[in-house]
Amino acid sequence: MPVFMVRLKDEQELVGFFSIDSEFGGEDLFWTVDEVTNPYACEACELPNPGGVLFLGRASKVPVHWVEEEVDDPKQAELAAQSNHENIKQLFVGATLSETWSNQVINFDHDSKLKWLDVGKMKQG
Known part of the structure; x- marks a missing residue:
């Protein structure tokens, strides 16, 4: 199951991290983002596996x-x-991101190979 980091296009403000069913692909991401904000205003990039949200202290x-x-x-x-x-x-x-994910977030504009995809264009039909 791929995980996507989603942000608002204009503000580059983080919307969230979304796991989608790869069988439904981008349309699944479109409708999941639609539950919280306008998917046409968002872009997403797939995060590398493995990775996740961690709790390094008390949780x-x-x-x-x-x-x-x-x-x-x-x-x-x-x-x-x-x-x-x-x-x-x-x-x-107290949550933080795994090293593989945080490296992508921190280095995104420098040497990351991830590409932003327009969430609004992921809707079928």
């Missing part, structure tokens, strides 16, 4: 505590959603 326990959001009281539902969002954010405190 969060998994699974994280999840608060039920399907409640009748809108105020309680909002508090639950905020709590869940915070729990997910805390999951990645």
Whole structure:
């Protein structure tokens, strides 16, 4: 399963890291990015394998505590959603990238062989 680093084209702001099913290729990436932002505004590059996100010190326990959001009281539902969002954010405190991935991010404009692909052009049809 290839992993792509996705950024906004104009701002070059990181959107995220996405693993896609190679059977569906770029269209799978298009729709996954579409869940969080406009895929037409993004570009992606495939990261080398092996690689990943690492926790070199103390890490969060998994699974994280999840608060039920399907409640009748809108105020309680909002508090639950905020709590869940915070729990997910805390999951990645202290995270870093593996050497193979961080070398690509740090050296991207210098000697990287990775190429940026237009995510918007990955949609079929």
